[in-house]
């Protein structure tokens with residue numbers, strides 16, 4: 459098996475089509491391309507992309523995965539995390555989440571919160587491995603299909 463090398467960069471215009479396609483293929487209520495593009499201009503947003511490296515020219519680098527966040531003062535919310543099916547279980551999501559923490563902490567972020575479907579075992583395991591703890595439950599939060607959301611939170615180490 460060939461394991462792609464990756465680098466993590468801030469989301470850019472050239473990632474839009476692939477991210478929108480991954481959203482549509484993965485989530486029952488996906489972000490559309492216009493909404494994702496608007497995040498490029500949103501000063502509260504930070505989205506990171508894991509790109510496959512070792513290809514000719516960064517312009518056509520494949521998107522392996524991405525994480526989206528928005529920050530309000532010391533609180534950041536993770537909006538979505540997704541890794542392309544062929545690139546899963548190779549540490550891509552973990553690398554994206556850790557890089558996001560590393561970039562948010564110097565901006566004064568003290569805690570990161572996210573919601574996850576209560577049946578989404580891979581994602582829950584990922585978040586728990588990274589130190590997120592359950593702080594709440596939103597009953598019937600998700601639609602298509604209706605399902606509870608677990609609310610998970612992580613306090614960043616640099617925070618007092």
Ligand SMILES: CC(C)(COP(=O)(O)OP(=O)(O)OC[C@H]1O[C@@H](n2cnc3c(N)ncnc32)[C@H](O)[C@@H]1OP(=O)(O)O)[C@@H](O)C(=O)NCCC(=O)NCCS
Pocket residue numbers: 484523538539540541542545546547548549550551552553573574575578579580581583584585587
């Ligand atoms: C959840 C998701 C982002 C994980 O991405 P990934 O790149 O495969 O995850 P990683 O390889 O970084 O895994 C890190 C850790 O997460 C956990 N994990 C990830 N996938 C798992 C799975 N299928 N089963 C069990 N644990 C899993 C493991 O603890 C893993 O560590 P390990 O490999 O040392 O055991 C990916 O499965 C995905 O995109 N799913 C669809 C979208 C989604 O559900 N997003 C979350 C919405 S809240």
